[in-house]
Amino acid sequence: MRNQILKRVTVILVLTLALSSVISSFVLMRNMLNENIDFMTQAIGVVDYSLNGGQPLEEQVRRMHDFGMREDTRITVIDRNGTVLADSDMDNVGTMENHLERREIREALESGSGYATRYSESLGKHLLYVARLSADQTKVIRISIPYNNFLEYMIVLLPLLTVGLAVALIIGVAVAARFSNRLAADEMKRQMEQMEKDRKIRQDFFGNASHELKTPITSIRGYAELLCQDFAQDEATRKDFLNRILKETEHMTGLIDDILMISRLESKDAEVTLSRVQMKAVLREVLESLEPQASSCQVELLGECGDIALQASVQQMRELLLNLISNGIKYNRPGGHVWTVIRQDAEAIYMEVTDDGVGIDPEDQARVFERFFRVDKGRSRKMGGTGLGLSIVKHIAAYYGGSVSLESEPGKGSRFRVEIPLSGINKVDNPAVSRYTNS
Numbered sequence: 246m247r248n249q250i251l252k253r254v255t256v257i258l259v260l261t262l263a264l265s266s267v268i269s270s271f272v273l274m275r276n277m278l279n280e281n282i283d284f285m286t287q288a289i290g291v292v293d294y295s296l297n298g299g300q301p302l303e304e305q306v307r308r309m310h311d312f313g314m315r316e317d318t319r320i321t322v323i324d325r326n327g328t329v330l331a332d333s334d335m336d337n338v339g340t341m342e343n344h345l346e347r348r349e350i351r352e353a354l355e356s357g358s359g360y361a362t363r364y365s366e367s368l369g370k371h372l373l374y375v376a377r378l379s380a381d382q383t384k385v386i387r388i389s390i391p392y393n394n395f396l397e398y399m400i401v402l403l404p405l406l407t408v409g410l411a412v413a414l415i416i417g418v419a420v421a422a423r424f425s426n427r428l429a430a431d432e433m434k435r436q437m438e439q440m441e442k443d444r445k446i447r448q449d450f451f452g453n454a455s456h457e458l459k460t461p462i463t464s465i466r467g468y469a470e471l472l473c474q475d476f477a478q479d480e481a482t483r484k485d486f487l488n489r490i491l492k493e494t495e496h497m498t499g500l501i502d503d504i505l506m507i508s509r510l511e512s513k514d515a516e517v518t519l520s521r522v523q524m525k526a527v528l529r530e531v532l533e534s535l536e537p538q539a540s541s542c543q544v545e546l547l548g549e550c551g552d553i554a555l556q557a558s559v560q561q562m563r564e565l566l567l568n569l570i571s572n573g574i575k576y577n578r579p580g581g582h583v584w585t586v587i588r589q590d591a592e593a594i595y596m597e598v599t600d601d602g603v604g605i606d607p608e609d610q611a612r613v614f615e616r617f618f619r620v621d622k623g624r625s626r627k628m629g630g631t632g633l634g635l636s637i638v639k640h641i642a643a644y645y646g647g648s649v650s651l652e653s654e655p656g657k658g659s660r661f662r663v664e665i666p667l668s669g670i671n672k673v674d675n676p677a678v679s680r681y682t683n684s
């Protein structure tokens with residue numbers, strides 16, 4: 246990760262610096278050009294003002310150049326027809342070609358002033374030409390100076406730009422290296438904390454599981470001892486003890502099943518058989534299996550589900566509904582109801598289990614999804630609860646990339662809502678999972 250950060254920072258730095266160098270050079274060059282043009286236009290004004298009819302024009306131009314200007318500057322005077330009248334660099338202006346087609350001359354004749362940059366074959370360099378119509382409008386005066394074009398300008402600037410780039414790169418990479426070192430240390434710390442958290446959760450889980458298993462075992466042992474010691478005098482008492490033993494073993498079986506379910510859901514490489522699951526059929530089956538428990542508690546079960554299918558483990562879907570609906574029965578009162586509604590839209594499948602039972606205090610609402618957490622331990626145990634049901638629901642929802650939420654009001658009832666997004670592994674037409682299907 247560290248090397249990747251460094252690589253990216255270096256690439257970004259080099260690109261940014263190179264681009265900003267090119268842009269700033271271009272802007273600087275344009276500024277310099279404009280300043281030169283301004284300055285040369287002013288100089289032409291001075292030349293124009295100084296020219297007089299007294300002496301030959303060529304002599305005046307040469308003198309002005311020799312006294313007041315740099316060696317590589319050139320002054321040319323052209324008449325309105327393009328004929329060169331005088332040139333500081335040429336003795337025989339008569340041999341010079343007509344200048345009417347030169348861009349700067351044309352512009353000066355049209356609008357009063359103009360400029361152009363051109364490569365001069367005779368001098369072997371680029372020149373900047375600035376021309377201006379004289380005050381009496383009879384001639385155009387032009388000054389030219391050597392001028393670097395953008396590429397030449399870049400070549401001159403290149404050593405400086407390279408030094409700048411290298412310094413920025415060294416600083417940038419050093420800062421990035423420090424930053425990525427810190428990130429790596431933070432990541433390591435986070436991983437260690439997560440490992441410690443996982444270890445604690447596992448430890449708590451084993452502690453709780455052993456404790457939960459101990460209760461029925463103690464009870465079974467107690468009744469078995471009583472039976473052995475012939476404490477049960479009559480047949481009815483003996484049968485009652487045996488029934489209690491049976492009930493405790495059922496509870497133990499339920500607990501072990503739940504523990505196994507959780508550990509399977511947690512181990513990522515556990516084999517899960519996915520198939521096209523028709524939720525309507527699963528709901529019907531779950532409601533039927535819970536009917537005896539519901540009628541003994543005098544709770545009415547109601548269900549509603551359209552033709553909804555998803556790619557899932559049928560066992561997990563059954564377990565999810567079973568846990569939620571049986572909770573609705575267990576934590577209810579005679580005359581209560583449990584409504585189950587399964588809906589679907591373009592994004593997800595929603596399973597809502599609502600009851601008008603005892604409800605859950607706000608401070609306990611987040612905790613009910615914790616393993617072995619029970620609001621009323623006695624009631625849960627009496628109803629065959631293990632304290633793992635909602636934790637299993639949460640795990641199953643998470644397995645499909647979904648979530649479970651809860652709204653509840655004490656004394657009024659609760660609503661559990663599972664949302665499973667229709668994307669990834671659970672989309673029925675997902676080709677990635679079709680090879681695991683057994684439908």
Ligand code: ADP
Binds near residue numbers: 620635
């Ligand atoms: P249990 O096996 O004890 O039912 P769960 O994990 O399914 O374990 O639920 C945890 C606790 O949350 C329960 O012991 C109960 O106190 C509370 N609970 C769960 N569902 C409901 C509900 N529908 N109404 C009221 N309380 C509930």
